[in-house]
Structures are given as C-alpha cells and as structure tokens.
C-alpha cells in the first residue's frame with residue numbers, strides 16, 4: 001500500500017545499522033519572487049493602505065514597495081498562527097490566529113525585513129520610498 | 130532518491146532495508162540501544178529489558194508488553210496535542226488526547242512516566258494548558274516531562290511555560306534526569322528563532338549539555354527529547370535545528386543515543402552511527418509529508434478517517450537486535 005506512515009495499517013521497519021536516512025519523497029517548493037505592488041491610485045491626498053496576506057506559510061507579496069506614510073495590514077489566512085516581526089525590531093505583532101490582522105504605518109523611508117518568529121522560514125520585506 | 134529514502138512511502142521495501150541492517154557491522158555495541166517505536170496519534174512505549182531497550186506500540190497485546198517490561202524501565206512519548214486547535218482538521222483535539230490517554234491506561238504494565246514533546250497548547254492560552262493537564266491527570270503514568278513547542282511560548286518568551294512545566298530547569302527550560310540508569314535530556318529549540326533559520330538550541334544550552342554529560346559513563350543509554358527534530362528533515366519547511374550537530378557531537382562517546390522529537394506530526398526515523406532519531410505523530414492532526422503540499426499546515430482528512438489517521442501503532446518485534454518494526458493501526 002502507498003501513503004504516509006500515518007495511514008492505518010502501514011508497516012514501517014527501521015534498520016538499526018547502516019545510517020539509513022528515512023524520509024518521504026522530497027519535492028522542492030517554488031520560491032516566490034518579489035512582487036512590486038503599485039501604490040493605490042488615489043493615494044496622494046488620502047491615507048495609504050496596503051495589504052499583505054499570509055497564505056500557506058508565505059507572505060504575499062513577499063516584497064512590497066510603498067510610499068512613506070503607508071499603513072500595511074497583514075492578515076493571517078492560515079489554520080495555524082503566525083507573527084509579523086521586524087528583523088531590526090521596528091515592529092512586532094502579537095500572535096495572529098486565523099483571520100487576525102496586524103497593521104503598521106511606515107513613517108520613514110527604508111527597507112524593512114520581517115519574518116514570522118514562529119516559522120522563521122517565512123520572511124518578507126517592505127520597501128518604503 | 131535511494132530506496133532507503135522511500136521507506137516511509139513504500140512498504141514493499143522493508144525487506145531490503147532489514148537485510149542491509151543485519152548485514153551491517155559498524156563496530157558499535159548494540160547492547161543498551163534504546164529502540165523506540167512510534168505510531169500515528171498516540172506515542173511510544175519504550176521498555177528496557179536486560180540492558181536492551183525495546184519498544185512497543187500502545188496497542189501491543191498486554192501479555193507481550195508485560196513480559197518485556199518486567200523489572201525494567203518503560204515510558205510513553207506523546208506529542209503535539211495542540212489544545213485549543215478547532216479547525217476542520219480536528220475539531221475535537223481534547224477527544225483525541227483522551228483517546229491517547231485511554232490507550233496508555235489500557236496497557237497491562239503501566240509506563241512509569243510520559244514525555245510530552247511540545248505543542249501542548251495551540252495558542253499558549255492558560256485554559257489550553259489547563260485542559261491538557263486535566264486530561265493527562267487521568268493517565269496511569271503520573272509524571273510527565275515536558276519540553277516546549279513553538280506554540281507553547283507565544284507572546285511571552287516562554288514565561289508561562291516555564292512557570293507551569295519547567296520550574297526546576299536551566300536557562301530557558303532545559304534539564305536532565307535519570308531513570309533506572311538511563312539519562313534523559315530535555316532540550317528547548319523553539320526560542321529566539323532567527324529570520325530565515327531553523328530551530329535553535331543556542332550556545333548557552335549547548336555549553337550546558339557538555340557539562341551535563343561530562344561525568345557520565347559512555348555505556349549510559351542517553352535519551353534526548355526536544356520539539357523540533359534535531360536532524361534536518363526538510364529545511365524548506367523549517368523541519369530541523371540549525372545547531373543540532375554541535376549538540377550531538379557532545380554525545381559521540383555514548384554507545385546509545387536516542388533522539389525523540391515531535392513538531393512534524395508524522396513518523397520519521399533515521400539512524401546515524403550511535404544515534405537513532407525518531408519523530409512521533411501528533412494527537413491532534415496530521416501534517417503532510419515533506420514537500421507533498423503547498424505548506425506544512427494541518428492536513429484535513431475526511432471526518433470518518435480522522436481516528437484512523439491518529440490511530441495507534443502496533444509493533445512487530447524483529448528477531449535479532451539490529452532492526453525494529455512499527456505497525457500503525459487505527460484508533461477506530
């Protein structure tokens with residue numbers, strides 16, 4: 001029978017010698033490429049807002065370019081909690097459960113790297129111009 | 130992809146691997162090896178007998194488990210109870226944890242204690258920890274030794290976790306203890322994680338390990354338990370610990386080192402020299418095999434199959450001491 005070991009009735013035998021490396025078939029995930037988001041069209045006189053969605057353990061878009069003064073809102077759409085934490089300590093969300101949001105307003109130009117402190121493979125960037 | 134790489138996915142290859150094992154001679158003394166079984170949903174019962182540690186699934190017929198454990202050490206590993214999780218992958222994680230406890234209590238020889246390898250709670254909420262404590266109270270084994278998962282140290286750098294589960298520990302929650310000649314080391318690899326990185330032990334903890342094992346005889350069986358695997362299962366999903374090799378290097382002199390982990394909600398095993406690695410299943414929900422889904426998030430199975438996925442595993446003893454067998458069978 002095929003399937004993961006978690007399938008009932010599966011039998012797994014482990015060799016005690018020989019350094020056998022036992023794991024599932026590996027398929028590399030694709031690397032998301034950075035996306036440059038366009039600032040909102042009517043952004044000149046109003047407060048600017050941008051969205052980052054968290055789906056499948058990824059920030060989307062992974063890289064976001066916004067004008068100074070933009071408020072970025074992250075929304076966790078996964079079944080698993082995530083966080084949004086600046087690598088340089090500029091901002092830090094509480095843990096976001098499903099559908100919870102975190103917002104931060106970028107008052108200064110610069111490049112802001114961030115990650116999920118629970119799943120540090122999740123990284124993103126906001127470029128403020 | 131070698132045949133060994135596929136063992137979890139093609140059970141026809143078992144015979145091949147077992148042959149490799151019995152034919153191999155690496156000069157390591159196998160006496161005292163801890164062989165620990167894991168199975169979907171519940172945990173592992175490890176039994177020490179005549180200097181050789183053997184393992185049985187919780188569903189093993191009582192007579193065999195009883196015979197094996199006479200006068201020696203037995204314990205159970207459970208993992209990833211995720212109390213508070215209520216998404217479609219399992220809307221009753223309390224119920225499945227209770228089912229695991231029922232299995233433990235069904236053993237004719239009660240295990241002496243339990244290891245919980247983290248993600249006790251889903252969101253580090255006090256009521257989630259309370260609920261797990263309450264359910265585990267009904268287990269025949271009264272002592273539970275915990276290590277934290279990343280879900281247990283949210284928002285407060287683990288303060289609450291330490292207060293509840295690791296008051297006597299060192300640093301951010303690591304500790305060791307002895308049971309019948311076996312040295313257990315509980316490690317913490319879910320704190321201070323760095324952007325882009327994997328699980329992390331940190332220099333302070335590694336220095337402590339060195340001190341902790343310094344005076345032990347090399348014949349002492351070692352059991353290391355921690356949440357995130359201490360070997361690189363799948364770095365793309367963060368399934369590994371970046372400085373685990375430094376920690377394991379400190380255990381080189383020991384003839385028998387068994388590493389018990391959770392986090393990935395599925396069974397994975399690997400043998401490397403004197404070290405046997407294995408990960409246990411969750412009592413809450415399964416996760417996909419590495420790279421087999423868009424993300425490592427909870428895997429939804431049809432409701433009537435959930436208990437099957439979280440089911441217990443029976444263990445088939447393999448004659449000779451160089452190989453072991455794990456049989457997963459459902460809770461249903």
Ligand SMILES: [Cu+2]
Pocket residue numbers: 081082083116117118119120122
């Ligand atoms: Cu995350």
